Amino acid sequence: MNVRNCKKCGKLFNYAFGPQVCPECLGAEEELFQKAKKYVQDHPGCDMQELSGEIEVDATQIRQWIREExxxxxxxxxxxxxxxxxxxxxxxxxxxxxxxxxxxHGLKDAFGMNKPLQKPEKKKRDPVENKMRFL
Ligand SMILES: [Zn+2]
Ligand SMILES: [Zn+2]
Structure with missing residues (x-):
């Protein structure tokens, strides 16, 4: 079992996947996010100060959501x-x-290490392996 400290509240929790945040904090964040989303829908012209004050969340968190698109x-x-x-x-x-x-332009060099799927794919397409399977 993979036990980690929640990045937000520091509590130990069973980590499975995704952000290193415990289920409670994740739920709380999701709730805030839904609030923010609704507020933005209702007030498309709002500014950062208004939004963060209205839903009581700091600008850093809001920017994070924007970054995550x-x-x-x-x-x-x-x-x-x-x-x-x-x-x-x-x-x-x-x-x-x-x-x-x-x-x-430089994508291959810069992000080459971020493609863990590349290796197994290559192996499947290996002509030697294919040949041996069909022999
Ligand atoms: Zn937490
Ligand atoms: Zn730029």
Missing amino acids: RLQFADNSSITIQCEKCGASIRSGRFCEKCKNDMS
């Missing part, structure tokens, strides 16, 4: 986050369009 705002909204690379204002995700374009 769970929360989205209207094009004329004043709420933005910063591109992790160049600091430009963006409305969702981690990088601005320009940095995304720049990165797609």
Whole structure:
């Protein structure tokens, strides 16, 4: 069994997958998120201060949701986050369009290690293995 400390409250819990947060904190966060989402739907022009005050959650958490592309705002909204690379204002995700374009060129090098599925796939397609199976 995999027991870990919750990143939010520090409590020990049985960790299975996903964020390292205990079920209680995860539930509380989900509740807040639903509140935030509803508030944004009802008040598309709200700003960060208003939103965080209204649902009693700090701006850091709200930005996190925006980064995870769970929360989205209207094009004329004043709420933005910063591109992790160049600091430009963006409305969702981690990088601005320009940095995304720049990165797609060097994608293989930069994210090659983030593809754990690549190895087993390669093995399946191995011609020697296939041949042996059919012999
Ligand atoms: Zn917790
Ligand atoms: Zn950028």
